[in-house]
Amino acid sequence: MPAQKTGLRTNRKFDPMHFASPLRAAALVFCVLPFVLPRPASAYTAYVTNEKGNSVSVVDTEKLATVKTIPVGQRPRGIALSPDGTELYICASDDDTIQVIDTKTLKITGNLESGPDPELLIVSHDGKYVFTSNENNNLVTVIDVKTHRRVFDVPVGVEPEGMAIGPDDKILVNTSETTDMAHMIDLQSRKVIANILVDARPRFAQYTPDGKELWVSSEVGGTVSVIDPVKHVIKEKIRFAIPGLENEAIQPVGINFTADGKTAFVALGPANHVAVIDAATKKVEKYLLVGQRVWHMAFTPDGKYLYTANGVSNDVSVIDVAALKVIKSIPVGQLPWGVAIGK
Amino acid sequence: MTLCRPRRFLILIGLILFGVGLAFSISTRLLAQAAPPLSVKVGFLRQEHSRNTISILDIPAPDDGFAGAKLAAIDDNTTGRFLNQTYSVEDVALAPGQDPVAALQTLVSHGVTLVLADLSAADLLKLADAEHGKDVLIFNTTAPDDSLRQQDCRRNIIHVAPSRSMLTDGLAQYLIWKQWPRWFLVKGSHPSDELLAKAYEHSARKFGAKIVAEKTYVDTGGGRRSDTGMVQTQKLMPLTTQNAPAYDILVAADEHQVFANYLPYRTWDPRPVAGSSGLVPTSWDASMDQWGAQQLQNSFMEHSHRLMNARDNNAWVAMRMIGDAVTHTNSNDPKIIHDYLLSPHFAIAAYKGQRLTVRPWDQQLRQPILLTDGRTVVSASPQPGFLHQTSVLDTLGVDKPETKCKFK
Structure with a gap:
C-alpha cells in the first residue's frame, strides 16, 4: 500500500512535496544545493x-551541447529522474520495459517490471514508487523502485498515457487517449474514484505546484482542461490561437509550471510553439517559436531555463524563462521525445 | 404553551427541511456516482464485396468491415464502463439482391437507430429515403460517390468514407509537390471507373497537373486466378501502355481491380504508377504506424487475427464517432447525436495526426488522405503549401463554395 508508506516526513511548511512532479521536487533540492555546495550554478x-x-x-547545460549518447532500448519515450537524482528511468516502449540508468556511470543497471508498451512514467515524491501507463493493455502499473517489481495494476480507459501524482502521493492521475478521460486513482484503495471527461486524446496531466488544480492537455481537442482535483470537475478550458497557423496544427502535449506556480508552459506539438500562460488568469501571454513538433519539456533545477524536446527537428530548444526567449537549439538524436534535467 | 408552540413548529419545520435537504444531497451524490444505464444499439448493414481481386492479399475476410465496428464497440464499452453506458453492434450481411430497406426495418424493430452502412450509393439512397424524417441516422463507411455528397446528398447520412474527389485530390497534391505534373490516365470500362477518372481530371485542373493522354482498358470478363497468368500479363501491360506521349507518372482509375495491379514494373516506359495501384490514396492501410496508429493495428490484430483495411477502419471511426457523441451528450437519441457531430464541439481522434470534424455543408468527415504503396505510408495529404482560409483539410474534395448539396 504505497499511500501508507509514502507518508510525508518533512514539515509541511518546508515540504518540497507540494511540487507537482518529482522533477520539480528535485528542482527545489537543486535550487538550494548551489548555495550549499561549491559548484558552478548552471552545470546541469x-x-x-x-x-x-x-x-x-546527454546534454551539458553549461556548454549547451550534447556530450554523450547512451544507447538504450527500443522506442524510448517517457523519462524521469529519481528525486535524489541518482537514477534515471526510461520507458523503452517497444521492449515493454522501463530501463534504469545510473546517472554517475550512465550505464543501464536494470529494468522495472512494467506492462506492455510503457509510454510515460512518473516517480512518487518519496522516490519509492514509479507509476507508468501501458498503452497496450489499458492498465496503469505501480512499481516498487527497490525491488523493481510490479506492486499492482489499475484498469483504466483505452490507451492510457498521461500520468500525474497528487502532492501528498495519495492520488494518481492517468489520462486515456481514446477514452478521453482523466482517471483519478486512490492509491490506498487502488480504485478509480473519479473519471473526468476532457477533450479528444488527452496526453498529459500535471498538478499545479500548490496541488489545487490539475491541468490536462488534449492533443486532438486542442485544449487544456483545468480541473478541480477535489470536486472532480472542469473549471475552465484553455484554448490557443496562433495567427497564420491552422487550428488542427495546435496540439497541446507537455505542461510545465514554474516553481512559484505563476507561469505555465504548454508545448503545442506540430504548431512548433510553446504557449506561456499566466496560471492565475489562464491567459496565454506569449507563444515562443521552438523546433518542430515539440513534445515534452523540463526546467533546469535552478528554474532559469526550460528545455523542449522537438520531435521532427531532432533538437532541443532552450528557453530563457525570465526573458521568455529561445536562446539556443541543441542537436540531439533522432526524434527526441522526453526530457529530464538533473545535477 | 402558546409561546412553545411556534418554537416546536419551527423545530419541526427545521427538521423537515433538514431531512429534505439531506435526502436531496444524498440522491444527487448517488446520481453523480452512477448515471442511469444507457444502452446504444448500432446496426451494421453490409454488402458482399467481390472476391475477384488481382492480389489474393485483397480478398475480403468474412468479417470485412464489421471487425472494425466490433473493435470500436469494445473501445466504446471501455469508456462506457465509467459512465454506465453499453454499446452493441448487430451485423447484417446482405445476400446479393437482398432488399436493404427490409433488412434495416428488421434492425429498427430490434431498437437500432444508428446504422453503419457498407453499401453501394444506390442502396444507401434507398435506405436514406425510406427512413426520411424518421429516427434513424446512417453512417456511410464505404461509398465514395461524390453524388452522395452533392446533388444526391441526404440529411440522414454522415459520410465517414472519403469521397472519390478527396482521394484524387490527396494524390494530386502529392504529385504536384513531387513535381510530377504530366499524367497518363488509364481508366477501366465500368461506370465507377469513369467517375474515378472524372475525379482525377477535376483534381488535375484544380491543382495544375496535365493529363497528357487518356486510355480505356476494357474489361472483357474472366477471372483473376490462373497457373500461368503472369506470362501473358507481362506481355500485355507494356503493349497497353505503349505509344504514350512523354509523361511523369501513370495514373490508373480501376475500382473493379481489372488491370491496375498489373501495371507496376510492366509499363512500356519506365514510369511509376499511382491511383488504383502503386501509390494508392486511401483512408487507411495495414502498414500505417504513425500518430499512435500502431496501437489500433495491434488491438485489431489481437481481436480479428488479420490486418486492418480501409473498410474496417472507416467502420471503426464511425463507431467511435457514435461513442464520442454518446459520451459527450449522454444520449442515444440519433437526433441529439446528429446535432453533436455537426457542432463545433465534436472532434474525433482517429490516428491521423490531427482532429477530424464533419463538414456541415455535405456531412462529410474531414480527414487527411494517406498515400501508400502497400508496404509503408509514403505520405499524407494535404501537402505543405496547399493553403485554405479555414481548414487545410478542405483543400481535399468539394469545398463549401462549390457544394451542390441541398439537404432534403
Missing part, C-alpha cells in the same frame, strides 16, 4: 530520449 545535465534513435542524449 539534461537527458533526452530519442524515440527513433533508441538512445538518450
Whole structure:
C-alpha cells in the first residue's frame, strides 16, 4: 500500500512535496544545493530520449551541447529522474520495459517490471514508487523502485498515457487517449474514484505546484482542461490561437509550471510553439517559436531555463524563462521525445 | 404553551427541511456516482464485396468491415464502463439482391437507430429515403460517390468514407509537390471507373497537373486466378501502355481491380504508377504506424487475427464517432447525436495526426488522405503549401463554395 508508506516526513511548511512532479521536487533540492555546495550554478545535465534513435542524449547545460549518447532500448519515450537524482528511468516502449540508468556511470543497471508498451512514467515524491501507463493493455502499473517489481495494476480507459501524482502521493492521475478521460486513482484503495471527461486524446496531466488544480492537455481537442482535483470537475478550458497557423496544427502535449506556480508552459506539438500562460488568469501571454513538433519539456533545477524536446527537428530548444526567449537549439538524436534535467 | 408552540413548529419545520435537504444531497451524490444505464444499439448493414481481386492479399475476410465496428464497440464499452453506458453492434450481411430497406426495418424493430452502412450509393439512397424524417441516422463507411455528397446528398447520412474527389485530390497534391505534373490516365470500362477518372481530371485542373493522354482498358470478363497468368500479363501491360506521349507518372482509375495491379514494373516506359495501384490514396492501410496508429493495428490484430483495411477502419471511426457523441451528450437519441457531430464541439481522434470534424455543408468527415504503396505510408495529404482560409483539410474534395448539396 504505497499511500501508507509514502507518508510525508518533512514539515509541511518546508515540504518540497507540494511540487507537482518529482522533477520539480528535485528542482527545489537543486535550487538550494548551489548555495550549499561549491559548484558552478548552471552545470546541469539534461537527458533526452530519442524515440527513433533508441538512445538518450546527454546534454551539458553549461556548454549547451550534447556530450554523450547512451544507447538504450527500443522506442524510448517517457523519462524521469529519481528525486535524489541518482537514477534515471526510461520507458523503452517497444521492449515493454522501463530501463534504469545510473546517472554517475550512465550505464543501464536494470529494468522495472512494467506492462506492455510503457509510454510515460512518473516517480512518487518519496522516490519509492514509479507509476507508468501501458498503452497496450489499458492498465496503469505501480512499481516498487527497490525491488523493481510490479506492486499492482489499475484498469483504466483505452490507451492510457498521461500520468500525474497528487502532492501528498495519495492520488494518481492517468489520462486515456481514446477514452478521453482523466482517471483519478486512490492509491490506498487502488480504485478509480473519479473519471473526468476532457477533450479528444488527452496526453498529459500535471498538478499545479500548490496541488489545487490539475491541468490536462488534449492533443486532438486542442485544449487544456483545468480541473478541480477535489470536486472532480472542469473549471475552465484553455484554448490557443496562433495567427497564420491552422487550428488542427495546435496540439497541446507537455505542461510545465514554474516553481512559484505563476507561469505555465504548454508545448503545442506540430504548431512548433510553446504557449506561456499566466496560471492565475489562464491567459496565454506569449507563444515562443521552438523546433518542430515539440513534445515534452523540463526546467533546469535552478528554474532559469526550460528545455523542449522537438520531435521532427531532432533538437532541443532552450528557453530563457525570465526573458521568455529561445536562446539556443541543441542537436540531439533522432526524434527526441522526453526530457529530464538533473545535477 | 402558546409561546412553545411556534418554537416546536419551527423545530419541526427545521427538521423537515433538514431531512429534505439531506435526502436531496444524498440522491444527487448517488446520481453523480452512477448515471442511469444507457444502452446504444448500432446496426451494421453490409454488402458482399467481390472476391475477384488481382492480389489474393485483397480478398475480403468474412468479417470485412464489421471487425472494425466490433473493435470500436469494445473501445466504446471501455469508456462506457465509467459512465454506465453499453454499446452493441448487430451485423447484417446482405445476400446479393437482398432488399436493404427490409433488412434495416428488421434492425429498427430490434431498437437500432444508428446504422453503419457498407453499401453501394444506390442502396444507401434507398435506405436514406425510406427512413426520411424518421429516427434513424446512417453512417456511410464505404461509398465514395461524390453524388452522395452533392446533388444526391441526404440529411440522414454522415459520410465517414472519403469521397472519390478527396482521394484524387490527396494524390494530386502529392504529385504536384513531387513535381510530377504530366499524367497518363488509364481508366477501366465500368461506370465507377469513369467517375474515378472524372475525379482525377477535376483534381488535375484544380491543382495544375496535365493529363497528357487518356486510355480505356476494357474489361472483357474472366477471372483473376490462373497457373500461368503472369506470362501473358507481362506481355500485355507494356503493349497497353505503349505509344504514350512523354509523361511523369501513370495514373490508373480501376475500382473493379481489372488491370491496375498489373501495371507496376510492366509499363512500356519506365514510369511509376499511382491511383488504383502503386501509390494508392486511401483512408487507411495495414502498414500505417504513425500518430499512435500502431496501437489500433495491434488491438485489431489481437481481436480479428488479420490486418486492418480501409473498410474496417472507416467502420471503426464511425463507431467511435457514435461513442464520442454518446459520451459527450449522454444520449442515444440519433437526433441529439446528429446535432453533436455537426457542432463545433465534436472532434474525433482517429490516428491521423490531427482532429477530424464533419463538414456541415455535405456531412462529410474531414480527414487527411494517406498515400501508400502497400508496404509503408509514403505520405499524407494535404501537402505543405496547399493553403485554405479555414481548414487545410478542405483543400481535399468539394469545398463549401462549390457544394451542390441541398439537404432534403
